[in-house]
Amino acid sequence: MFSFSLNKTVLSAFALASVFAVSQVSAASDTQVRSKKTSLKKSSLVQAKSVKAKKSTKRSKQTLIVSKSKKTTKSKAAIRYAALDNEGPSVGDAVGLKQSKDALSLSSNAAFVVDQDSSKVLFEKNAEVSLPIASITKLMTSLIVVEAKQDLDEVIEITTDDLDREKGTGSRLAIGAKLSRADLLHIALMSSENRAASALGRSYPGGLSAFVAAMNVKAKQLGMNDTYYVDSSGLSSKNVASARDLVKLINAAYQYPLIREYSTDTKYVVNPKGKRLLEYGTTNHLVDKSDWNIGLQKTGYIAEAGRCLVMQAIIEGRAVVMVFLDSKGKYSRMADASRVKKLIQGMRPQG
Numbered sequence: 001m002f003s004f005s006l007n008k009t010v011l012s013a014f015a016l017a018s019v020f021a022v023s024q025v026s027a028a029s030d031t032q033v034r035s036k037k038t039s040l041k042k043s044s045l046v047q048a049k050s051v052k053a054k055k056s057t058k059r060s061k062q063t064l065i066v067s068k069s070k071k072t073t074k075s076k077a078a079i080r081y082a083a084l085d086n087e088g089p090s091v092g093d094a095v096g097l098k099q100s101k102d103a104l105s106l107s108s109n110a111a112f113v114v115d116q117d118s119s120k121v122l123f124e125k126n127a128e129v130s131l132p133i134a135s136i137t138k139l140m141t142s143l144i145v146v147e148a149k150q151d152l153d154e155v156i157e158i159t160t161d162d163l164d165r166e167k168g169t170g171s172r173l174a175i176g177a178k179l180s181r182a183d184l185l186h187i188a189l190m191s192s193e194n195r196a197a198s199a200l201g202r203s204y205p206g207g208l209s210a211f212v213a214a215m216n217v218k219a220k221q222l223g224m225n226d227t228y229y230v231d232s233s234g235l236s237s238k239n240v241a242s243a244r245d246l247v248k249l250i251n252a253a254y255q256y257p258l259i260r261e262y263s264t265d266t267k268y269v270v271n272p273k274g275k276r277l278l279e280y281g282t283t284n285h286l287v288d289k290s291d292w293n294i295g296l297q298k299t300g301y302i303a304e305a306g307r308c309l310v311m312q313a314i315i316e317g318r319a320v321v322m323v324f325l326d327s328k329g330k331y332s333r334m335a336d337a338s339r340v341k342k343l344i345q346g347m348r349p350q351g
Contacts, residue, residue: 087329088303090109090131090132090303090304090305090306090328091132091237091304091305091326092109092110092129092131092306092325092326093306093326095129097109097110097126097129097326100125100126102125104123104336104339104343105339106125106324106327106339107327107328107332107333108125108306108307108324108325108326108327108332109131109306109325109326109327110125110127110129110131110242110323110324110326111123111125111126111127111322111324111325111336111340112124112125112127112243112244112247112322112323113320113322113323113340113344114247114320114321115320116254116320116321117318117319122320122340122344122347125243126243127242127243127244127323128226128242128243129243130226130227130228130240130245131240131241131242131305131325131326132237132239132240132302132304132305133234133241133305133325134234134235134239134301134302134308135192135194135197135233135298135299135300135301135308136234136241136246136298136299136308136310137197137229137231137233137239137300138188138189138192138197138232138233138234138298138300139189139249139253139263139298140215140219140249140253141188141197141200141201141211141215141232142185142188142262142263143218143252143253143256143259144204144211144214144218145181145185145200146185146256146259147218148204148205148214150181150203151181152180152181152182152185153180153181154180154203155178155179155180156178156179156180156184156199156200156203157176157178158174158176158177159175159202161202161208162195162198163175164194164195164198164233164235166231166235166236167235167302169194169235171194172193172278173195173196173272173278174275176274176275177272177275178273178274179196179199179270179272179273181200183270184197184199184200185200185258186262186265186268186270187268187270187280188200189259189262189263190262190264190266190280190281191268191280191281191282191283192300193280197233197234198231198232200232201231201232201233208231208232211232212229212231212232215229215232216228219241219245222249222252223248224241224245224246225245226241226242226244226245227240227249228240228241234300234302235302237302237304237305243323243324243325246310246325247321247323249310250296250310250312250323251321253296254295254296259296260295263296263297263298264282264287264295264296264297265282266282266287266288267280268280283299284297284298284299284309285334286311286334286337292313292341293313294312294313295312295319296312297309297310297311297312298310299333305325306325306326306327306328307324307327307328307333308325308326308327308333309322309323309324309327309333309334309337310322310323310324311337313341315341315344315345316344316345316347318344320340322337322340324336
């Protein structure tokens, strides 16, 4: 199993004074008048040019300021997006998992791949280590909602209790938006909508604390001994599980067609009452690819967890469950899934 001297020239001029006739004096006087007029014209012209130059300079400065402002805005945006791509060390990195090597050179610090029918292990890497799982948490959230048989048509309002006070992330669901429990479940699974997941937990009988308690009870029932939950969204890094445990969660969630359908949908439009229509898309582009046959999936990301992905897929006629935890880079977990897919495609058919 597999980075001036400035050279000054002094000019001397000597003025020669001549005494002329009165007519010549008068002519000189006329010349002086013309000279004064010319001087005044020149002065006015100079002043006009000066004013024009000042206006031009002012406009130029304003243009420069606007130009700099635009550049600064673009620069800040570039820095912000660069910061998102420049992912820091995760919990897995901190405990040394980054040094682990494997035959497929996966980016994920932990992975576990099994045949869904026989439970035969096809690939594993640090599968027993309990790590933050981010929004993979929402699979357990969906399982609790479905098994509690809560009314999927009940309308739930997004409140300030659903704000992300853990990471400070935003949401397209505004405070006051009202959606059915089914719609909240749909976008929580497909688009990893955090406020939707929070509202699902909060609207459980007994509130969020009772919901989280039910999540942990269910984990124990499934034999997920390396798993622990503190919220319904996965924003907390205290939501942890091992890759081995998550296979058990996937198998349990897979039993419900609604979870399979919602998690593998690619686009969905919701109509929050009193708000504008919102179109959501999947967080996993593999479900939209013709060369993949995915029956269930969920992605997750917070800094402490890295990029996570769990899937059930049919590969060469074989039902396979895949778990990838703590990879770096937006598409690295999908690339890891493709590597495992090629590995399975190269295996001999089962007798």
